[in-house]
Amino acid sequence: MILAIRTDKPEAELYLINNGKFASEIKWEAHRELADTLLMKIKELLESKNITNNDVKGIIMHTGEGSFTGLRIGTTVANAMAYSLSIPIVAAKGGEWIRSGLEAIESAKVGDLVVPEYNAEPNITKPKGS
Numbered sequence: 001m002i003l004a005i006r007t008d009k010p011e012a013e014l015y016l017i018n019n020g021k022f023a024s025e026i027k028w029e030a031h032r033e034l035a036d037t038l039l040m041k042i043k044e045l046l047e048s049k050n051i052t053n054n055d056v057k058g059i060i061m062h063t064g065e066g067s068f069t070g071l072r073i074g075t076t077v078a079n080a081m082a083y084s085l086s087i088p089i090v091a092a093k094g095g096e097w098i099r100s101g102l103e104a105i106e107s108a109k110v111g112d113l114v115v116p117e118y119n120a121e122p123n124i125t126k127p128k129g130s
Helices: 031-048 068-085 097-105
Strands: 002-006 011-018 021-029 058-062 089-092
Touching (some): 002 031, 068 089
Antiparallel strands (some): 002 011
């Protein structure tokens, strides 16, 4: 089972893919509650198919471009999950992100990380001298 995660826009998306076919999905209006809801929604998705974290064999993370906070939360959760389960994770983007992610995961290595791509430079600190 492959878990696909998209958090770059207000509506977050999770998909379970089994043998190249969609097994289940959850979409919800996450907005500013993404940090509070993402892990709960992953658990809900897995439980809907009566599977556990250990049944997930890889993660596809949509890495942007998009929301700075949404991408950071999503990639952090995805990287932590891949690391803790010792499974591969791949970055994907564009309209066919799941398809390209499924192709990439075949040759992905355990221990790799994904990084988000933002649609603008992060603006989270004050300029020096302010």
